[in-house]
Amino acid sequence: MAEAPALLEVHDVSKSFGAVAAVQGVSFPLYPGEAHALVGENGAGKSTIVKMLAGVHRPDTGTLRVNGTDVQFHGPADAKAAGIAVIYQEPTLFPDLSVAENIAMGNPPLTRLRQIDRKAMNANAARLFTRLGVQIDPTRPARGLSIADQQLVEIAKALSSEARILIMDEPTAALSGVEVERLFAVARALRDEGAAIMFISHRFEEITALCQRVTIMRDGRHVATEAVAEMTVDDMIRRMVGRDLSALFPKQDVDPGPVVLEVDGLSRDGVFSDISFAVRAGEIVALAGLVGSGRSEVMQAVFGVDRYDSGGVRFHGRRLSAGSPRAAMAAGMALVPEDRRQQGLIMELSVERNVTLPRARQLSRLGLLIGSAERDEAARWTQRLQTKLGRLSDQVGTLSGGNQQKVVLAKWLATTPTLLILDEPTRGIDVGTKAEVHRLMSSLAADGMAIVMVSSELPEVLGMADRIVVLREGRVAAEISRADATEEAVMYAAMGQVHS
């Protein structure tokens, strides 16, 4: 593998945005026939590397070499011409155009009259899909394709442009297990045909399953490039964060206080039925279960975002009116939603505006928002959460994923809730930030806050929760205390098996 000349070489590359050095002196080679993982915390500079290889950004210093010759990309078209194809986390298809057109965009087959040869274009797409072993109708519009299918179309696009270097930026973040397997089968086949694949992911099991070598980045610098086989996951994590993460789930034991939330026989036709559980002050209760078991739906009904048909919610002993998030917030509830991009943050607004949004009324005088009051409040919470940001007036969209999640948390913590509902609090964020979020949850609980956490990550559930309510097909399958909680116990309950 290492004897062949490198297909791509990143050589001593640096890139700054304003005063922030995103990438500093990073070098690594990419060989034909290898899948190469690029890992690092959010904000370590991975995305900047990707964008430089894609021709979106140009390095300030250092060079990129393709097949041993220096290249300068003036735009994405140049990178494409050099044989580099990038598959972004969020696919970049044209929803209104047909799948075949999406694949052919940039270099469509033409007839003698220079018209687009639709027949050849569709045949070409069909041929690529056959080669990838998938069934997608080339003539259908790209709109409505699942994320997994969109990524396969992106790969077909890369194949059609004869790309030899395939860069995949967190392609599996939104895929199910079956879909990940399908994607990996395709990636392995390409790799074995001599393409070079750069794979960016936060999931270590995927890295070990697909990649031969791994490059680790931290704070914009290159830490190591080594064979995956010679590293343990712990090694990788330690190098990514530069510290040990022995206390990954540091829930402190707390004497639970009075009951804060009582959910009694909550039902909604066809979604969940007869859900009952209670949460006390200082407790972290996890709602576990398989995807589709109704976890998020239950909590959204409790918070009043969704309706419920029967049953009731008591909060601090008082009945909470249904279907009113406003009433829930006024009573001291906060819900941090799962999809921070769409539900949690307004990407175009500044950090401070986002943080103070739910409290705009309290912070205003005579109906006018006072800038300084907003800033003080935002500064206090972002500091407590150790959010890395330039200025409070920056747009939230410019922050990394982990820091965005902290801003969402800050936003709701600023309302000083007595019950905090967290839906997948650490999805898509890196291990370092994850540990910080866990530490924060623990300290909030120690201060007497009641926390309900919806999570798909079993280790997180087992580590953080005082009690685990397992849902299955919209019903409570089991309630397991911390002492009895094991991975098996939760999984058996979630899958409806009897623990033998």
Next chain:
Amino acid sequence: MTVAPSRSTPTDAPLGTPARGRRSALGVLLKTRELGIVLALALLVGYTAVNHPRFLSGQSIRDILLNTAILAVMASGQAVVVITRNIDLSVGSVLGLSAFTVATVMSDHHGLPMIVALALGLAIGAVCGLLNGVLVRYGRVPALVVTLGTLYAYQGFTYSWAGGRQVNADTLPPHFLNFAGGSILGVPWLVLIALIVVGGVSLVMRNYRVGRELYAMGSSPQAAELAGIRVARNTLGAFLLSGALAGLAGVLFAARFGTVDASAGTGYELNVVAAVVVGGVAVFGGSGSVWGAGLGALLLTVIGSALAVLDINQFWQQAIVGALILLAIGADRIVAVRIARGLRKRDSHV
């Protein structure tokens, strides 16, 4: 994987298997937009003709087609701009500027052939359109704002130049005025030009690379940049085309009506945008067709004529046009909502 029985599990379905029923219904809805317009046209013409047979007389049809021609020429250019997720509100003012300039030049130089008049109108419009495109692309200002500004700027220029002056038909050379009435093989020149423009632009948008790139730009601007499409060149091209066709429409306007003052074309932009939207071009770009926009122009013109023939108050004409626009946008919305719902169902499993 166990999932509540009331939900489907698309994640477990084989990849790429489309949900046939919903999607095909959707496809029909999308594809038949032009069919819907033809149907509406047929109904309207049929009803009017039954009640007033003279509605289908040669003269009546000729008038409708002549009136449609100018609108259809401008709608073709506008459709291209809207497909790229932009809008050009300045077309009415460009028409006015072109019409007044060409009429003035022709009345001063009777010897100039018609082709020069057409070229002059196209050139004036192209310059105006190019300026719009430059401001939109390099000024990074939304097209709505830019072209609203140039709407007033171009109009103001025409007014300050023309003052209260008016070019009358009797000062224009006869070959210029005859152009509007003239025909070849029974087809009026104006209609022929409109057909060539609508057909030509449709063909380019449908079958040529640059056309598909324009659709792509409107469908997803970010993806267009990442795909290496020459977005700047194409944006300028779209606005240039819209301006040039508005300039051409100005020449046709001057030739058809003969009397031109600075107010020519005022308010036309709204008719043009209405024709495009009713014709099925999505205001968010990426979909619709140029010939659909041409049909939209025809439909709006027929509505105007039919209501006049049926002796219905002019007020109703505007109300009906308004309702049609809402209907067209409503249809887009319904499609979008259904797609979003379909996607959400899928995403809730991952």
